[in-house]
Amino acid sequence: MLVAIAHALSMAFTMAWEILWALILGFWFSAVIQAVVSEEEMSRLLPDDSPKTIILACGLGAASSSCSYAAVALARSMFRKGANFTAAMAFQFASTNLVLELGILLGVLMGWQFTLAEFVGGPLMIAIMVLLFKVFLTPRIVEAARNQAEKGLQGRMEGHASMDMSIHEGSVWQRMTSAKGRTAISHFFVMDWASLWIDIGVGLLIAGALSAWVPNSFWQAFFLQDHPLLAKLWGPLIGPIVAIVSFVCSVGNVPLAAVLWNGGISFGGVVSFLFADLIVFPILDIYRKYYGAGISAFLLVAFTSRWPPLLWPWKPYSAFSISFLMNGKL
Amino acid sequence: MQESIHWNYTTVLNIVFLLFAAVLTIRFLRTGGPEMLRMMSDSHHEPGDHKHQHHH
Numbered sequence: 001m002l003v004a005i006a007h008a009l010s011m012a013f014t015m016a017w018e019i020l021w022a023l024i025l026g027f028w029f030s031a032v033i034q035a036v037v038s039e040e041e042m043s044r045l046l047p048d049d050s051p052k053t054i055i056l057a058c059g060l061g062a063a064s065s066s067c068s069y070a071a072v073a074l075a076r077s078m079f080r081k082g083a084n085f086t087a088a089m090a091f092q093f094a095s096t097n098l099v100l101e102l103g104i105l106l107g108v109l110m111g112w113q114f115t116l117a118e119f120v121g122g123p124l125m126i127a128i129m130v131l132l133f134k135v136f137l138t139p140r141i142v143e144a145a146r147n148q149a150e151k152g153l154q155g156r157m158e159g160h161a162s163m164d165m166s167i168h169e170g171s172v173w174q175r176m177t178s179a180k181g182r183t184a185i186s187h188f189f190v191m192d193w194a195s196l197w198i199d200i201g202v203g204l205l206i207a208g209a210l211s212a213w214v215p216n217s218f219w220q221a222f223f224l225q226d227h228p229l230l231a232k233l234w235g236p237l238i239g240p241i242v243a244i245v246s247f248v249c250s251v252g253n254v255p256l257a258a259v260l261w262n263g264g265i266s267f268g269g270v271v272s273f274l275f276a277d278l279i280v281f282p283i284l285d286i287y288r289k290y291y292g293a294g295i296s297a298f299l300l301v302a303f304t305s306r307w308p309p310l311l312w313p314w315k316p317y318s319a320f321s322i323s324f325l326m327n328g329k330l
Numbered sequence: 331m332q333e334s335i336h337w338n339y340t341t342v343l344n345i346v347f348l349l350f351a352a353v354l355t356i357r358f359l360r361t362g363g364p365e366m367l368r369m370m371s372d373s374h375h376e377p378g379d380h381k382h383q384h385h386h
Binding site: 014017018020021024025028031165182183185186187189190191194195 | 341346367370
């Protein structure tokens with residue numbers, strides 16, 4: 001028993017060692033960008049769901065902290081300050097799935113193809129989300145979400161989301177290199193670590209345990225490796241379910257994604273798994289507190305409806321589900 | 331993935347970036363960072379209710 005635990009811990013530590021420099025580099029990048037862009041400015045820049053605003057939301061999201069909880073809290077804060085709901089959700093998705101640290105980590109641990117998938121698939125997922133919102137998100141639903149948001153119920157990482165230490169004076173280079181800028185960067189850097197170390201640690205422990213204890217033959221059978229076509233369809237379906245039950249989010253998912261990939265899950269399965277970090281159970285509960293149960297269900301269905309094109313035949317079902325959830329009829 | 335740590339480019343990079351992280355952490359500690367972290371942990375603060383002040 002002790003040997004098995006030691007083996008799992010050793011695997012977790014080895015994975016941590018493999019990604020450590022990339023994590024530090026990624027968090028530093030994130031800290032630099034957060035130090036030069038203010039949250040007030042972000043809210044003001046997202047007044048509608050036009051393509052220009054959505055692209056801006058993606059850029060601002062990519063420039064924010066990758067902590068999923070902080071991203072969700074910040075999106076609500078921006079929504080309350082007047083940002084458009086769809087733009088706030090695009091910002092939220094970009095915050096966790098278009099950030100540099102995730103791309104670097106994927107490249108180091110799994111290969112550049114996954115980094116490319118992140119930066120190509122992320123905008124595609126956001127585009128599909130915006131289309132779904134345009135079709136199904138009525139003003140009445142947004143009003144209900146705003147009423148609930150105005151109640152200001154607490155989620156997680158509210159403090160992180162509320163911290164605006166950005167520097168406003170001078171050029172970007174001056175902001176980065178000034179004494180104030182360097183201090184802000186150091187604060188954002190440590191704050192991001194403080195917000196994410198549990199997720200990263202749990203992700204590594206789960207990944208270590210799975211890679212040490214679960215035999216490859218199980219993964220091969222689970223991911224239907226004997227049936228290449230079925231495996232391609234099954235991967236994107238099962239990936240998000242594994243993500244939801246794993247309770248880990250953001251960059252903490254990458255080590256687990258590496259284990260699944262080594263176990264034989266399809267490429268689409270890994271990408272779906274990574275993009276599912278905004279629908280893990282704790283975050284769904286936060287949506288419920290922030291926007292109400294109906295919107296929480298809406299976001300769950302809308303986010304799961306954007307899975308890679310392999311699942312598009314399933315989309316009409318999702319559309320009907322959303323319609324039913326929001327209007328009580330198909 | 332290797333199951334143990336070896337002297338390779340990953341180890342060199344980790345040492346360099348750990349030193350860099352240490353520099354950032356020292357600056358964080360010397361500029362009111364712990365106080366800021368306490369504020370961040372205070373779940374009763376509403377988003378947007380306060381702005382962190384820098385200390386130099």
